[in-house]
Amino acid sequence: xxxxxxxxxxxxxxxxxxxxxxxxxxxxxxxxxxxxxxxxxxxxxxxxxxxxxxxxxxxxxxxxxxxxxxxxxxxxxxxxxxxxxxxxxxxxxxxxxxxxxxxxxxxxxxxxxxxxxxxxxxxxxxxxxxxxxxxxxxxxxxxxxxxxxxxxxxxxxxxxxxxxxxxxxxxxxxxxxxxxxxxxxxxxxxxxxxxxxxxxxxxxxxxxxxxxxxxxxxxxxxxxxxxxxxxxxxxxxxxxxxxxxxxxxxxxxxxxxxxxxxxxxxxxxxxxxxxxxxxxxxxxxxxxxxxxxxxxxxxxxxxxxxxxxxxxxxxxxxxxxxxxxxxxxxxxxxxxxxxxxxxxxxxxxxxxxxxxxxxxxxxxxxxxxxxxxxxxxxxxxxxxxxxxxxxxxxxxxxxxxxxxxxxxxxxxxxxxxxxxxxxxxxxxxxxxxxxxxxxxxxxxxxxxxxxxxxxxxxxxxxxxxxxxxxxxxxxxxxxxxxxxxxxxxxxxxxxxxxxxxxxxxxxxxxxxxxxxxxxxxxxxxxxxxxxxxxxxxxxxxxxxxxxxxxxxxxxxxxxxxxxxxxxxxxxxxxxxxxxxxxxxxxxxxxxxxxxxxxxxxxxxxxxxxxxxxxxxxxxxxxxxxxxxxxxxxxxxxx
Numbered sequence: 066x067x068x069x070x071x072x073x074x075x076x077x078x079x080x081x082x083x084x085x086x087x088x089x090x091x092x093x094x095x096x097x098x099x100x101x102x103x104x105x106x107x108x109x110x111x112x113x114x115x116x117x118x119x120x121x122x123x124x125x126x127x128x129x130x131x132x133x134x135x136x137x138x139x140x141x142x143x144x145x146x147x148x149x150x151x152x153x154x155x156x157x158x159x160x161x162x163x164x165x166x167x168x169x170x171x172x173x174x175x176x177x178x179x180x181x182x183x184x185x186x187x188x189x190x191x192x193x194x195x196x197x198x199x200x201x202x203x204x205x206x207x208x209x210x211x212x213x214x215x216x217x218x219x220x221x222x223x224x225x226x227x228x229x230x231x232x233x234x235x236x237x238x239x240x241x242x243x244x245x246x247x248x249x250x251x252x253x254x255x256x257x258x259x260x261x262x263x264x265x266x267x268x269x270x271x272x273x274x275x276x277x278x279x280x281x282x283x284x285x286x287x288x289x290x291x292x293x294x295x296x297x298x299x300x301x302x303x304x305x306x307x308x309x310x311x312x313x314x315x316x317x318x319x320x321x322x323x324x325x326x327x328x329x330x331x332x333x334x335x336x337x338x339x340x341x342x343x344x345x346x347x348x349x350x351x352x353x354x355x356x357x358x359x360x361x362x363x364x365x366x367x368x369x370x371x372x373x374x375x376x377x378x379x380x381x382x383x384x385x386x387x388x389x390x391x392x393x394x395x396x397x398x399x400x401x402x403x404x405x406x407x408x409x410x411x412x413x414x415x416x417x418x419x420x421x422x423x424x425x426x427x428x429x430x431x432x433x434x435x436x437x438x439x440x441x442x443x444x445x446x447x448x449x450x451x452x453x454x455x456x457x458x459x460x461x462x463x464x465x466x467x468x469x470x471x472x473x474x475x476x477x478x479x480x481x482x483x484x485x486x487x488x489x490x491x492x493x494x495x496x497x498x499x500x501x502x503x504x505x506x507x508x509x510x511x512x513x514x515x516x517x518x519x520x521x522x523x524x525x526x527x528x529x530x531x532x533x534x535x536x537x538x539x540x541x542x543x544x545x546x547x548x549x550x551x552x553x554x555x556x557x558x559x560x561x562x563x564x565x566x567x568x569x570x571x572x573x574x575x576x577x578x579x580x581x582x583x584x585x586x587x588x589x590x591x592x593x594x595x596x597x598x599x600x601x602x603x604x605x606x607x608x609x610x611x612x613x614x615x616x617x618x619x620x621x622x623x624x625x626x627x628x629x630x631x632x633x634x635x636x637x638x639x640x641x642x643x644x645x646x647x648x649x650x651x652x653x654x655x656x657x658x659x660x661x662x663x664x665x666x667x668x669x670x671x672x673x674x675x676x677x678x679x680x681x682x683x684x685x686x687x688x689x690x691x692x693x694x695x696x697x698x699x700x701x702x703x
Contacts, residue, residue, distance in 0.1 A: 133204035156316065374423075400419075403482075
């Protein structure tokens with residue numbers, strides 16, 4: 066029998082399944098229509114639908130044509146032939162819940178190279194023009210929608226009548242079986258793996274093919290390719306190249322090793338990947354943007370770096386598994402946890418859980434650079450329309466949901482070992498946490514923190530003496546506890562209104578809403594509540610917050626160049642001011658998260674700073690650092 070336990074409540078599960086089954090197909094058509102025929106404007110599409118109603122939506126839905134079916138059939142047959150015929154070494158997948166170990170042929174790189182070379186050769190010699198694909202894109206998406214639904218019905222029937230292995234079964238619910246799938250490793254014959262075909266050779270390969278198609282279409286349409294399109298295409302191709310280079314590792318991921326072949330995986334790879342994942346390039350075809358060489362190179366470098374970090378995360382884990390932990394991670398032997406688990410057949414097995422390298426930073430750190438990479442190949446479209454960023458938002462939601470499902474599955478599988486793994490993750494971050502808890506004599510502060518602390522120490526300002534202000538102990542001889550750190554940060558937000566710029570050079574007078582202290586306290590209270598419910602931890606927040614700074618700086622840089630808010634802006638102009646404020650506020654807030662986390666853990670465990678546990682580790686750290694000169698207070702012993 067298939068697993069019937071779901072991550073969310075039954076009501077949420079059924080609602081999400083029915084929503085995706087009914088809303089995803091029309092959304093693909095609306096996305097294509099808005100990008101190609103409505104200037105990328107959601108408002109324009111909305112006005113059309115509001116004016117014409119359901120009939121208008123029916124009119125814009127393209128009918129599958131013969132040429133669309135021919136293009137899909139030729140592409141599918143070509144990729145299936147490459148999957149079967151190209152040579153490749155045999156690679157074993159992970160052991161399934163039923164104790165089976167699937168075997169794959171690792172020829173993805175060869176298939177990728179042959180596909181792109183063949184596609185470009187057909188265009189170069191005038192045999193086939195890729196612009197035809199773009200001109201019939203709506204018809205192709207429409208054909209994929211209906212054809213993939215029929216394919217999912219085939220998988221449902223096959224799972225009932227002719228499963229490929231005993232890693233299959235029914236949950237007893239037709240909707241769940243159709244949506245999540247019946248078989249874990251469905252195959253046609255002995256060698257043709259269906260999930261490898263749908264996920265890798267059709268879905269991911271179409272991503273690269275369509276990226277080239279959009280680039281060629283813009284060239285033939287305008288006589289040149291804009292640098293924004295080049296950045297988008299290069300980054301997408303680098304990402305897909307990385308995927309096929311690492312394809313054997315992908316076969317160990319949740320998509321292949323845990324999610325069954327149903328609508329969620331197969332329809333998504335056959336339809337959602339070609340349409341939604343490539344949508345930024347689809348938008349840029351008719352909306353070329355000239356970024357300039359410098360900005361284009363910055364975005365390209367940031368995108369490639371994000372893709373590399375994503376690859377290196379996966380490479381570390383794959384190498385760790387391949388060598389059974391007998392390898393080096395960041396130049397030293399990896400730390401690990403040996404976890405035992407029991408299969409459905411009652412057999413006890415062991416797995417190694419990596420707790421160092423990238424995987425020591427957080428359990429799902431590899432998702433962060435993946436989201437960043439998606440942002441960087443989308444940002445060349447700039448910010449005139451929201452829709453090009455739909456993929457980034459969708460990917461973020463998808464990966465958060467996937468992280469939760471993976472955590473729940475591992476918690477159920479490994480039990481106490483997974484709890485130990487999570488605690489190991491916390492302790493690793495704990496060293497960095499101390500630097501945030503006690504920054505006054507250990508780590509450099511942000512600019513605003515430095516100024517506030519300096520003023521407090523020299524008695525230039527005394528917010529604790531103000532009748533309406535918070536009471537803060539004198540900071541020249543205090544113990545630098547986490548609670549004091551929180552109070553210090555609150556003093557900054559309380560004095561926030563005094564740090565604003567009164568008049569800008571062009572004579573404008575900006576208006577601010579001085580609600581920083583209220584927002585700060587509400588943020589910490591909300592975080593504390595979520596932390597108490599074990600829904601959120603500081604290490605889950607730290608990485609995305611850090612990456613949010615360069616992302617927003619990039620946004621402000623582009624906005625300052627192309628969509629300035631007032632006359633008080635130049636090439637960098639206000640962007641620098643806003644970037645500094647963003648960095649200061651983010652640094653303060655993140656530091657407060659760490660302090661709040663530390664203080665809450667101490668209060669719950671009835672420990673003080675000079676007791677045992679984290680407090681004792683802090684004292685040890687302080688002794689080691691005693692000889693160091695204080696950054697802010699030279700000669701200070703605190």
